[in-house]
Amino acid sequence: MKPNIRTRTVSATVPGRRADENRSFGDRYCKGTCVLSIRIPPDSTGRDLCKTCGKKFLPRSLMPGSGMRNYQSEDFYMCGIIGFSGYERATDVLLAGLSALEYRGYDSAGISCFTKDGAITTIKSVGKVSELKALVPGELASGCGIGHTRWATHGGVSRENAHPHACGRVTLIHNGIIENYLPLRDELTSDGRIPVSETDSEVAAMLLDSLYEGDAHAAIAAAAARLEGAYAFCILFSDQPGKIYCIRKGSPLVACQTEAGSIIASDMVALLRYSKDYFVLEENVVACLTRDGITLAALDGT
Secondary structure (H helix, E strand, C coil): CCCCCCCCCCCCCCCCCCHHHHHCCCCEEECCCCCCCCECCCCCCCCCEECCCCCEEEEHHHCCCCCCCCCCHHHCCCCEEEEEEECCCHHHHHHHHHHHCHHHCCCEEEEEEECCCCCEEEEEEECCHHHHHHHCCCCCCCCEEEEEEECCCCCCCCCCCCCCEEECCEEEEEEEEECCHHHHHHHHHHCCCCCCCCCHHHHHHHHHHHHCCCCHHHHHHHHHHHCCEEEEEEEEECCCCCCEEEEEEECCCEEEEECCEEEEECCHHHCCCCCCCCEECCCCEEEEEECCEEEEEECCCC
């Protein structure tokens, strides 16, 4: 039986792309926030431009993991994100999605899933998605979870710095850079929350946990008002099994509803196995994914 789709209709006509197109001109990356950037040769002025958004590419030497740290937040959106709530085995969907996103480049990967008893299990690994897959137990039965591939930006390449990150009742994955994470970390640490990683993403999880009182939308809206920079979040709340909350600002997220369930990702290539009918999540809109549908609400609740 086809699930009831409760998502607001959003039309998005965006050029498609193939994996080989993404790897073309592989020493350059799109500087823009477009969801589907296609690399093209330098124009007559000698600049490399993104065919979709028209913005300039960055040299690989300035990308995360290259040792360069003095970059602007809008330049880096390379992490891979996948979230699924549905009728299929979540670990299979997440690992397949992360494999499809490997072209983006990464140094570590991880997944978090709700188990049958409602607990959240997190598995992370430095290295390839194949190494993460080897760590996932076959008996892990779940219909809801999130997955991530990471470029090292804040902090080195380590299991502790890999996503997902958790604090209290919140587990999340993040694409982007939180520019004011240092003062937020100091504030939250003084309240007794101790980070275990060097990342700005864990600080976002700490902030959300400090604001969460059972209303996910209210906590996300309050956190968004305090976060500076760019982000795409997929969030699990431990007392809301089967649900994934998502929001973005600057960093891309695309989603679709299929007979298999609800899927969201940082790039449509992770969705194509299930559907070509997807939409781009608008900025400052909270999406809630369940196996039967996607609901959208503005930060003010409308």
